[in-house]
Structure formats: C-alpha cells, structure tokens
Amino acid sequence: MSRRRELIVSIGRLESCFKEKFGTPRQPQLAPSSKAKLRIRAEFIPEQSLKGLGEFSHVWLLSYFHLNTNKAFLSTVHPPRLKGKTVGVFASRSPHRPSPIGLSLARLERVEGDTLYLSGVDLVDGTPIIDVKPYLPSYDAASGARAGWTESVEHEAFEVVFEPKAREQLERLAREGRGDLTSLISEVLRQDLRNPRDKSQRAPGKTLEFFVHDWDVFFRVEAGRAIVSAVEPAQEYKKARRPPLEL
C-alpha cells in the first residue's frame, strides 16, 4: 500500500454565521459582512500560542471538510461557474479532494483571550480548523498571476431585492439592536447559490431558504434577481438541523 496516511488535529471548531452548506459562500471575501469566531482549545495553550497574532490583519484558516459525504475519489469536478464543463480536481478549490483540507483567507478583526474574531469567511458552522497561519504579503501573494479557467468565466451577480415583508423584518431587527443582516444577505445572494445540476432548485419561482446567524432567509430567483421574501427566526432549524458541534 503506497498511500501513506498522516494525522492532523483540530485546534478548534469554527462558530460561523453560516449554518448549512447551502448559503455558505464558495470563496472567502465574497461576503465581507460574514462573521465567525474560533476558540482555540485549551490544550493548545492559546494564551501563549496566539501571542503576536492580533497584529496581523489576515489569517489563513486550514480547515477539514467534515461535511463531505462522497467516499470515492473523483478526479474531475464541475465548478458551478463552468456550467457543466469539468476541470481536474487539482485545478479547482472543490472540497472533494484526496486530502480534504480547505484553505481560506479571512480577515482577523481581533484576538481576545483564546478566541479569534473573523470576518469574510466561507466556512460553515462547526468546521474543524486544523491550523491558523498569519498571512504574509511578501510570500503569500503573487503579482501578475494567471488564474487559468477562472479568468474566462462570467461573473454574473444577481441584483438582490427585498420584498416589503422582509424589509420590515430586517428593519425591526436593526431597531431592536439584533444586528443588520441586510448587507450580509445581499452579499450572499449576489452569487447564485443554486446547484447548476439540481433541477428542483432551479424551478422558476421556487422558494429556497438558507440560514445566517439565527435567521432563516427565504428567497427566489427570477430574471437575474434574487428576491428575499421573508426573514424568520430559525427556531426549528436550531433544534433539528444544526449538526452537533462535537463529533
């Protein structure tokens, strides 16, 4: 057996505003208003191991794609933006890869005690983080880089509109000091969340939902617009659908 398996460990689980895969941005920085928290486990002595990290503005999060369900290795993937065409898995950032490790650049808002406060994340709540590294602009950025097939895909962005009921709900939340979700929802829905190969999701006028923070957002896609119809407290979701935080 030539395939050698190596061990990594979770240093903490991300608490993210994105509660399910559906509604989680496919890349970081697409939703700058997104928030997450990472508490480093006590065994990794955060009062020492985080020393100096707070002076960096960005960090790399190396994560374990714990929600992957397929077991077989697939050598090619269908990036949603390529509409049916395939590329090799190593020419993509698909989560379905031999070592299911994600690489996300996140903004580090601050460090408090054992906890990193982050924004601009593309990771779902509960994701195990296996490493945090400081972003070093001198070594981590390439000038004039060619970005292959990603350069030729169209970046269509939906116009995001809120129906009166949704707008009223969001205004009430903001008034009650429970957060301004309008920016975050707009950033998320600017991208097409739907799976290009899922016909039921793509039926015209079909109402879909996703979860941010403690809220359930209902929307539909019509003629290049994402229309938000309602924002409701996610009571049922929190009870029934949230994956357990500790495996």
Added chain:
Amino acid sequence: MSRRRELIVSIGRLESCFKEKFGTPRQPQLAPSSKAKLRIRAEFIPEQSLKGLGEFSHVWLLSYFHLNTNKAFLSTVHPPRLKGKTVGVFASRSPHRPSPIGLSLARLERVEGDTLYLSGVDLVDGTPIIDVKPYLPSYDAASGARAGWTESVEHEAFEVVFEPKAREQLERLAREGRGDLTSLISEVLRQDLRNPRDKSQRAPGKTLEFFVHDWDVFFRVEAGRAIVSAVEPAQEYKKARRPPLEL
C-alpha cells in the same frame, strides 16, 4: 478525549533541488531559481485530476512536515529573524505546529503528463505533498494587509561572493551544460542559513555546507558576507545522507 485526529494522504513526494533542511529557504519566492518536480501518484489519475492546472501560473503546495523530530507541543517559537524573542506558534509559519502542514506558494512552470514542474520552492527533497490548489488572485490576496511582527524585523541580506576555486567550478559546470548554479547559490546564501542559537555554526570563519541538486556547496560567513569556497559533486551525500524517497 476531545482531540480528534483526521486523515490526509500524500498525493506525491516533491523532488526538490534542496536536499536537506539546512540550505532550504525558510519561505518560498526567496530563491526563484530553485526547482522542484511533483509527480502525482497514479491512483489519483493525474491525466484527469490535473486537467486545466497548466493554465495557472502559481499553485499552493500543502505539505506534511515529515522531518519534524520534536513530539511535544510547543506553544511559542523563536523565529530566526527575531533573534531570541518568541511569538506564538499560530503567529508564525514554523513547521512545529499541532497539524504539521506547510503552505507554500510556488510558481508552476508547466505540467507534463503526471508531473508539475515548479520553481521558487522552500521545501526539502522528499517532502510529502498532501494537496495542490490553484492560486486564485481574487480570493488568495489581501490588499493593504498588516503583517504583524514580520514588518519590524530587519531584512539583512548578505553579499554573496565566490572565491576563485568556486567560480571556476561553477563556470566549468555551466560550460559542460550541467546547469548554472550561481544564481541559485546566491539566492540561498543571501539569507543567513545559520541557527541563531547554534554557537558552533556561528564560530567566525567556520566552513559550512549545504546541498543543491547534486552539489555540495562550502561557504563561510564573514563580516556580512557569505563567501563560497568550493562546489563539489555530492557523491557521499547521495549515498549516505539522502532520506529514502518512500517511507
């Protein structure tokens, strides 16, 4: 037991021009003339899984720090550039971390069949590569990033000089079409390879050696200069010191 261990696999081992830790740059891009090759294992179907990768100019190499020897977790590290001061391990790129995964941005020169030809690497020969991802400038670069403690350290660069014997040897190699090592050796020796805490390495005039490709490079550090005294074929090294390629 709260610490969950996850599995990753090696998709191939890097064949690098750097044969030992000593002489391997501490970050990528410090030695643009450095070369490496990565052959993807047949079980990962490189003829499909690399499809489209050749159009990218840079890739992330996620590697496993297989040469780490310390077993205990150390929460702080002494970055060589900080001359004795410590920072938390998560504020550093030290190889000694809970999940010993390295992140290196490399230039992708070309893809041929199952093999990636790379330059600007900071990895030692034989390093297991657990993942290759395309570098996406839209998501992998942060503008105006603050780089914490790394911003305040002095970037001293040695002047690199070649004694007549070394220069003649390098000229002969170049004439015989066996490669131009002058640039690579200069890039490597511009940084101080020595461990700040190893007094024997730092004795004045002490001759040190490192290995690039099949050559053994002898040098000493004197008054802010790295002086190359000889470049010899690395016969003994190749027999006795090269770590076995397959674990």
